[in-house]
Amino acid sequence: MNRQEATEAIKERLTEYVESITDHSAKGNRKAYVCPLCGSGTGRNKTGAFTITKDGLSWKCFACVRGGDTLDLIGYVYDLTDYSAKLTRAGELFNLDIEEPTEYQKQDRTAHNTDTQTNMHTDTKTETNYIDLYKQANENIHATNYPEKRGLSKAILNRFKIGYVENWKHPNAPENVPTSPRLIIPVTKTSYLARDTRENIPDYQKAYAKAKVGSSDIFNARAFIDYLDKPIFIVEGEIDALSIMEVGGVAVGLGSTSNYKKLAGLVKDKQLERPLILALDNDSRGRKTQEELGKLLQAQKTPYTIAVLTDQDAKDPNEMLVNNRDDFTARVEEAIRNAKDDKEKYLETSTDNYIQDFLDGIADSVNTPCISTGFAMLDEALDGGLYEGLYIVGAISSLGKTTLVTQIADQVASKGQDVLIFSLEMARSEIMAKSISRHTIMEVLQTGEDTKNAKTVRGVTSGNRYEKYNSTEKELIKNAVQTYSGYAKHIYITEGIGDLGAQQIRETVEKHTRYTGNTPLIIVDYLQILAPYNERATDKQNTDKAVMELKRISRDFKTPVIGISSFNRDNYNNAVSMQAFKESGAIEYSSDVLIGLQLKGAGDKDFDPTEAKKKNPREVELVILKNRNGQTGSKVPFEFYPMFNYFVENDNPQYILVDSENEMTKPKMVGEAYDVIPVEGTDLVEIKRKE
Template identity: 30%
Template structure:
């Protein structure tokens, strides 16, 4: 295939957007998989051929978007993928609408009693171009001396709408303060009046124009060399949940960037900075001066201390034994934090194996979320209840067992697992966003969680028009992110491609996942369940003689085949009778 140069390929972004039903001249839902964008906040930039989210700060070009779809990480692979789709074709150029300019000027504000009532002097009003028009206080937002957006706030609290802001995303208010604060102290607020209050007192201050706009500030700080950043940032979010959330997010991001920071303590009884200015100007002045001059601890902890802290947090989750000694031995103790994908042809027993693992982990004290899309919650409970007993799941589900026996089985299951397995059967299509919402809620309310998903290919597409492969890619990407975010084991069942089902086909290997999304690239541990031999496949009596093969192990050896005996009628997996084959891979980190 003839290759097109990267610059030309980059200009193919409009084609990609049109193919995905996304507009070019108005905002659309953010394409960042981890951003739950309830209000369209991403737009197309014709000048640099990117899309940018003004809420989370994500910026992508066509190489990023195609790479995200196909789970590619290196640029050559992304470029090849874009060339495969668009190389040699005609490039469509689309002219974006010009950025609006508003007729407000710096240094041309008009004093008004409303501003003096908010504690602002005429000098501050003039300096920042503040005016009152038609019952609204107009707060211009200047970028390089030009007004690019406007916040209008009703003077009378009873007037609706309360705010009449200019359309589109708001820029940072007073972004020039970042340059003024180089080598000194920068204050950060949510609202413009709070930043105006700090400027009134003589402190460089920038307003995010919304607590969720932290990414824009970090991007603007990132545009400077480290030596050109503020020496310290004082966070002055409102004394409510949104403001404290802003403070916390910025504290984490600034600390990671090596910028010292602290939170401005609000004077007692004040909900925000402007209220403090009006109620007790002297107290606010003292608090700001103390925050600006207070010495901070070392910007970055020693790497040794940081790593030891990480290990201490993982201490409770380090051992995740599955209860099957052959598996635990091959995997250095069991499942570890990261994404594990278990592949097999249908009816091989992958659901039963995962469910047995889940019950074992729960019995050992772990909190487990088992998401079932293929089978019902009651079917899974029946499988767990009869495991290792003389009873069978089908008669239990058909109501053929006496009530006393049913109660005994269910009670024994509940006591064994301690009620720590939540079997969740989604009541709506399980999109990646819905999956993120459910798992995040579970992880935030449970300690040392473990996630199981049955199964990967039944996750619903994030948006209309996505192919099966794109849908699976998005699901894998979300599972990977959840495993990293909560540092937990995530186990997902996966179907194999059509080739694995054909008579006489080779044993399933890495290539069996090629049509199942980006599994083979993203999984930390890739397992495939299959018959040990062709003769085992033909056996009709006794337990199924299976093997669990380690196709990929990011932090261990690959190639090991773990023998397992599976008794479907008992819903039970045991260690196989055959000896484990020697490891053939090298114990290296890949």
């Protein structure tokens, strides 16, 4: 029913309510009673100080000078001043289904508030101590099987001194009120719940099936003293709280939805080590109260979480316990785990929790050195090689950025280190052909053979050319394939098909680590064509997101990630700089090492990029633009053979070993541009470019 209808119906039940809570004491006046508020009306003449008007709609006590209607009386009895709170409590007492208030009704609450407490005398009634009743009732608990029907064990009954009174009536009820069998649930020493245990309750008594004696208090409030280190469930009813404790939780019962403010006040300054778990009844009133309680807790910074302990067939935790104990137990246990995890996960972010891991990492790093790039000068510029972190390599078109990085991949793999290449532009076969082409020029340079025999990518992949190759050329390709096969098992190439994004990269790395037990070096070619995380976002936003995700992958798997990036077009004639990296500020800010490739002389006044590209080999400089943990500004000179996808460091001593029949032989390199210098006391030679 709506709230206005409920208010009128409650007013008409004044006499019924009064006779349930106090004695009819007056002589010759059926409408005079002992005042349930101040106890007056039992004097020598027993005239009754508390009277009800002839129409049965209002009351007045001539002793404590208070009066009003049914809602006012309920407000006095339960210490409620708010109209909505009194209406809610009346709905519980009379078993009425009352709709929730509209926003207008909330704002116009005073129009409905018939409270007459203002300027009246304060309540002076004394509270009764019911400890003896609890002891006697608990001793008699065996006389009823009601707790068993509600899923409660003897252990929980004894723990909370739950008892049974076969012929019970309210302490303030008149003698002519019939008794009923009640489960007695102590709340405080001066208040308890008396719950009717009959299966079939007469209609005129249904409104009082759950009778409260004393003030409306929080059940098991002591939990806020004894269990601050555990998550505490907040539920509505006393039996709901007992149900949760039956399966191993800790719970507190509001006793009435109107008590949610009192609950918030109880925990306001408590140092809870775990969040509260809100699990009120599965009905509109319960959901609304839970929402309001959550707002209060949030405002006063009391941690809490929410759990669903019921299914659609159960209104409250006790019904769930009775209907499906196993499911209910699982829900309670999951809620406890989640409450623990939420707070523990946050508290674990304190740096104090990571000091030992930090020290262990230092110790572990002794046996896990950085990864060598295979280029001595580059390793030196990078303080030894590749470490955990995000490396971005950029260059103008056709300068060999992909070639350099995939050559590093080959050189890393040849040492037994796994490499994952995510190629969004080149096919797997093209990357493989680049490596085989590179090995043909490397062998030619090492043996002093004619460089015309070395093969380009097309020369390797075009099968119709093989019939024209001489035996030397065919042997050269065969040797290159065999060399590549020697370490190819450590290279894994994932081709981009339009949907390759950072998440797929993460999943692939995770799978590789799980299946092989090895953490790979990761290469992404290239950043700007990774699948966007959001089709509606700009290119810059998508690139920023990709860079940050790759940084997280590097951190999470503790491995180097090399990303290849394009350059802005206006950098073709200029020296490389951090501003040259395309479409993203995240590249500059999130990368650990930022590397640019440029033609030698780029940025000089008379620099001509076209002429520089005609040189064979091309002179290329690798510039360390940013190094979060090392020096910046270092330049590493390279010679680049674009036809054969080969980089070689310039002006750097090279120690090259040639594997012949699984035995290491003296290295040698024959060519007009190099000097071969024996290293005294060893079987090695130093190969140095001539001045």
